[in-house]
Amino acid sequence: xxxxxxxxxxxxxxxxxxxxxxxxxxxxxxxxxxxxxxxxxxxxxxxxxxxxxxxxxxxxxxxxxxxxxxxxxxxxxxxxxxxxxxxxxxxxxxxxxxxxxxxxxxxxxxxxxxxxxxxxxxxxxxxxxxxxxxxxxxxxxxxxxxxxxxxxxxxxxxxxxxxxxxxxxxxxxxxxxxxxxxxxxxxxxxxxxxxxxxxxxxxxxxxxxxxxxxxxxxxxxxxxxxxxxxxxxxxxxxxxxxxxxxxxxxxxxxxxxxxxxxxxxxxxxxxxxxxxxxxxx
Amino acid sequence: xxxxxxxxxxxxxxxxxxxxxxxxxxxxxxxxxxxxxxxxxxxxxxxxxxxxxxxxxxxxxxxxxxxxxxxxxxxxxxxxxxxxxxxxxxxxxxxxxxxxxxxxxxxxxxxxxxxxxxxxxxxxxxxxxxxxxxxxxxxxxxxxxxxxxxxxxxxxxxxxxxxxxxxxxxxxxxxxxxxxxxxxxxxxxxxxxxxxxxxxxxxxxxxxxxxxxxxxxxxxxxxxxxxxxxxxxxxxxxxxxxxxxxxxxxxxxxxxxxxxxxxxxxxxxxxxxxxxxxxxxx
Numbered sequence: 001x002x003x004x005x006x007x008x009x010x011x012x013x014x015x016x017x018x019x020x021x022x023x024x025x026x027x028x029x030x031x032x033x034x035x036x037x038x039x040x041x042x043x044x045x046x047x048x049x050x051x052x053x054x055x056x057x058x059x060x061x062x063x064x065x066x067x068x069x070x071x072x073x074x075x076x077x078x079x080x081x082x083x084x085x086x087x088x089x090x091x092x093x094x095x096x097x098x099x100x101x102x103x104x105x106x107x108x109x110x111x112x113x114x115x116x117x118x119x120x121x122x123x124x125x126x127x128x129x130x131x132x133x134x135x136x137x138x139x140x141x142x143x144x145x146x147x148x149x150x151x152x153x154x155x156x157x158x159x160x161x162x163x164x165x166x167x168x169x170x171x172x173x174x175x176x177x178x179x180x181x182x183x184x185x186x187x188x189x190x191x192x193x194x195x196x197x198x199x200x201x202x203x204x205x206x207x208x209x210x211x212x213x214x215x216x217x218x219x220x221x222x223x224x225x226x227x228x229x230x231x232x233x234x235x236x237x238x239x240x241x242x243x244x245x246x247x248x249x250x251x252x253x254x255x256x257x258x259x260x261x262x263x264x265x266x267x268x269x270x271x272x273x274x275x276x277x278x279x280x281x
Numbered sequence: 282x283x284x285x286x287x288x289x290x291x292x293x294x295x296x297x298x299x300x301x302x303x304x305x306x307x308x309x310x311x312x313x314x315x316x317x318x319x320x321x322x323x324x325x326x327x328x329x330x331x332x333x334x335x336x337x338x339x340x341x342x343x344x345x346x347x348x349x350x351x352x353x354x355x356x357x358x359x360x361x362x363x364x365x366x367x368x369x370x371x372x373x374x375x376x377x378x379x380x381x382x383x384x385x386x387x388x389x390x391x392x393x394x395x396x397x398x399x400x401x402x403x404x405x406x407x408x409x410x411x412x413x414x415x416x417x418x419x420x421x422x423x424x425x426x427x428x429x430x431x432x433x434x435x436x437x438x439x440x441x442x443x444x445x446x447x448x449x450x451x452x453x454x455x456x457x458x459x460x461x462x463x464x465x466x467x468x469x470x471x472x473x474x475x476x477x478x479x480x481x482x483x484x485x486x487x488x489x490x491x492x493x494x495x496x497x498x499x500x501x502x503x504x505x506x507x508x509x510x511x512x513x514x515x516x517x518x519x520x521x522x523x524x525x526x527x528x529x530x531x532x533x534x535x536x537x538x539x540x541x542x543x544x545x546x547x548x549x550x551x552x553x554x555x556x557x558x559x560x561x562x563x
Contacts, residue, residue, distance in 0.1 A: 007318075097370060163407070165403060165405060165407040166407055166409065166410075167368075168365060168368070168403065168407070169403065169407045169408075169469070170402075170409070171365060171368070171396065171408065172363055172365055172396055172398075172399075172400070172401040172473075173396065173419070173420040173423075173472065173473070173476060174393050174394070174395075174396040174397035174420060174423070174476060175393070175420075175423065176393050179423065183419075183423075184409060187410075187411075188409075188410050201507075257498075
């Protein structure tokens with residue numbers, strides 16, 4: 001066979017395989033979205049976002065309490081987890097030779113592979129069991145614990161991309177080491193760090209297992225971090241496993257809302273990447 | 282530590298500035314003393330000795346070129362003067378270097394103050410991903426060399442000294458990374474001048490530039506040496522011959538010869554120097 005024809009055949013076959021792989025990867029996402037929209041969009045209404053749930057067996061009502069709860073729990077988790085994760089990531093990237101870095105990185109890698117329900121059990125044992133009641137704060141702590149290693153590792157990877165020449169330029173100008181890290185290195189990677197943080201927030205926003213025995217869930221609107229609180233993933237779980245037909249429809253709608261929230265966060269992350277400063281040249 | 286091992290950033294703690302920055306108008310302490318005095322200085326990365334027993338001095342308000350084959354320790358020497366080599370783990374040194382009469386390696390030397398006094402321009406232009414103005418203003422602003430309201434004047438003066446003002450005066454707030462390579466390098470020179478240094482180190486500042494940009498930087502050196510002491514490392518012997526007043530020839534970590542540039546290039550005392558400048562090795 002002619003060599004060039006053969007090469008073209010191989011090339012086309014490879015491209016074909018890759019397109020196939022992309023389709024296979026995207027199909028489940030597509031079906032999930034379609035399913036959610038078909039089964040959930042019908043139940044979406046202004047009431048769904050603004051009303052409290054109706055008593056069991058009655059129709060109507062909404063999931064306002066769960067939307068608010070998710071925002072509070074995830075927001076609190078971010079307040080705890082992001083600063084710790086980002087700071088640890090900066091430390092690991094800027095002092096790669098230190099022993100503490102080695103230990104931190106190792107622990108983070110182990111934690112990244114820990115099932116989220118284990119983290120939930122941990123939070124239950126340390127916060128719920130000692131306080132003797134469920135609380136949103138325990139849920140936030142569990143989610144923060146999940147966030148820290150994720151944020152830490154992405155921050156570290158982002159900072160490692162900063163060319164050493166930029167560090168040297170700052171140090172040679174008489175910047176103290178810590179100012180070089182903050183004013184030059186971190187400033188340069190800020191969009192990347194923001195992206196990593198938003199992705200981590202999106203990841204934990206959908207976590208159910210760590211909340212099951214920490215925030216517990218609730219039928220009422222609660223703004224008190226020290227009390228059980230509703231959250232969208234928990235509402236989906238409760239409604240989907242409940243006995244009523246309408247609950248099932250609400251579970252679909254709540255899942256759709258949850259995925260939209262995650263979608264918006266991810267989209268924000270992509271936009272942040274787009275505005276990244278170019279480094280040299 | 283092997284020669285191929287990647288340099289590690291070490292944990293360097295920097296004490297707070299104790300040395301007050303030199304007022305811009307003040308004259309250097311000892312008029313007759315050299316700007317840089319290298320005293321039996323040796324330097325090693327782990328087991329690998331890269332500088333051996335250097336002993337020479339560098340004259341004030343002149344351009345001194347350091348030439349030599351790759352790996353002879355030129356850059357290491359330059360980075361020893363502002364102690365940028367401290368970033369690399371497991372380095373050792375002997376002897377000392379004095380900048381304007383003050384020891385660089387004495388115990389308790391304030392690296393921040395030292396690096397304010399000794400500016401550096403690197404091989405590749407490395408402006409901060411900030412605006413043109415901020416690139417120049419950041420050093421002096423950080424070190425509080427001038428009151429904040431005087432920063433615009435200082436920035437203009439530095440950019441003029443770096444022969445860049447006319448090209449960037451209308452785009453001071455634009456990102457520096459949008460400038461051309463040659464402009465970026467002159468911006469890096471202006472940035473180094475912002476600290477009003479006593480000494481300007483240049484590590485092959487033209488190696489990433491095209492011939493026209495190179496010529497501009499070389500012309501700039503003639504202007505700058507009226508006010509600054511300049512040490513330039515270069516691979517390009519024509520450049521050393523064109524821009525410098527004194528030339529040191531390094532080979533395998535040793536200073537083979539140090540003399541007036543004219544002497545080095547017309548009648549070098551050492552056979553190795555002659556072999557190098559006539560292109561027989563290196």
